[in-house]
Amino acid sequence: MAEFSLNEPCAVPRRRDPASTRRKLLVAARREFARNGLAGARVDExxxxxxxxxxxxxxxxxxKNAIYFAVLKWMYDEIVQHEHTFNVDGLSPDKALRKLVQSSFDYLELHPDFVVILNDENRxxxxxxxNLAHFADIRTPLLRIFSRTLSQGVREGLFRKGVSPEQLYIxxxxxxxxYFSGMPTLSAILGKDLRSKSALRARRKHVVDFVMQSLRP
Amino acid sequence: MAEFSLNEPCAVPRRRDPASTRRKLLVAARREFARNGLAGARVDExxxxxxxxxxxxxxxxxxKNAIYFAVLKWMYDEIVQHEHTFNVDGLSPDKALRKLVQSSFDYLELHPDFVVILNDENRxxxxxxxNLAHFADIRTPLLRIFSRTLSQGVREGLFRKGVSPEQLYIxxxxxxxxYFSGMPTLSAILGKDLRSKSALRARRKHVVDFVMQSLRP
DNA sequence: CCATTTTTCAACCAAGCAGTTGATGAAACA
DNA sequence: TGTTTCATCAACTGCTTGGTTGAAAAATGG
Known part of the structure; x- marks a missing residue:
């Protein structure tokens, strides 16, 4: 009987490629942690x-913890990098704030993993x-931009006084x-699909209006 | 050598008390699920x-799932019961809304378990x-009160038009x-303890102001 | 007091899991 | 070419954990 092993070298021999392997592991881990949380995630998976x-x-x-940490750091780097692309120079404070609010909504819409992993981290x-704070100042760039925009808007009489930038940031x-983090239960409670195009558009508009209206002098 | 068993009847003999046992289990489960989530919770614990x-x-x-479900149902019943105690009759829409916003803040402050278990449920x-929706209409009473208060306020010219009650509820x-759900990471980012008396008071005030200001005509 | 039902329990099991071991073979480099 | 280094892997280990079993103790009811 001929020996037939599934373990012999593949027709296309696998290449050693540590960088790619590491990256593939990170991508897979991010998905798995997002789906099941730190405790629920399976290393085998x-x-x-x-x-x-x-x-x-x-x-x-x-x-397992170390790769979770690596995923977290990766996500954080992505956000910081993204926030560095924000450019509100030359915009009036109200236009600028409008744009910032929209951006933060859009970012969360595009990165559901982030929302769900951050929830797990909070639990x-x-x-x-x-721990991440030991490596870098984790105070996000966005907070600084908010502060500047807010105080400038107050000076120009566009925004009311007395709003703390940190509270506004929160x-x-x-x-x-x-909206994104509570989507499943909210959908169940309200009996409608909040992920639909129209629901997302409606929420985005509401959030922007809600903030801008609140800051009127 | 004298026999000495740890299993002999206790000095204070345990009583059979199914109702109390069930309740004690629910209380313990609620804590355990809040601390570790559904996947992370240990039945032994x-x-x-x-x-x-x-x-x-x-x-x-x-x-395990069944007791998790029981905890969820218990929490939901508590909330509904709590919301039924809301009484805004006789209050002007703005006073009423102010009170409602404060109440929902206070409820979350007093029930951290709720926040964290709901997060897990969302993941x-x-x-x-x-599943709970099969048993009852899970649309919370609060939503209805919001709707009524909002439309009445609009009629009386106290609130601006065009705000959807569902969006407002969200x-x-x-x-x-x-604020509560993201407290750990927010505290890390902002570098201050958001659970402190003064921080809580500041946030509560900000939330109420933020909403009321936003609804001005 | 005896039979029956309900509540409680210690001990056990099978599956699933994070993490380990020891080997193989591809690159690197002498 | 020989040696060393390192990426890769299958198989295994020991522990944890959800869930089961069979029986003792407490109530119930005649």
Missing amino acids: IAAQAGVNKQLVYHYFGD NDAAHVR SITALSYF | IAAQAGVNKQLVYHYFGD NDAAHVR SITALSYF
């Missing part, structure tokens, strides 16, 4: 989705985000974030 | 915290909440909910 052996998770990252008492984030 | 044998979880509820795509909830 991450490896399978990445199409590599489970041991490589340990080889490249150390353990875990931000243990890893706190509120603007909240209005968009909660 | 629930039983231990309740001070009873693990098998009682299965005896009274069936399986699970609201699978259980959807926004008011968002402004408070996100």
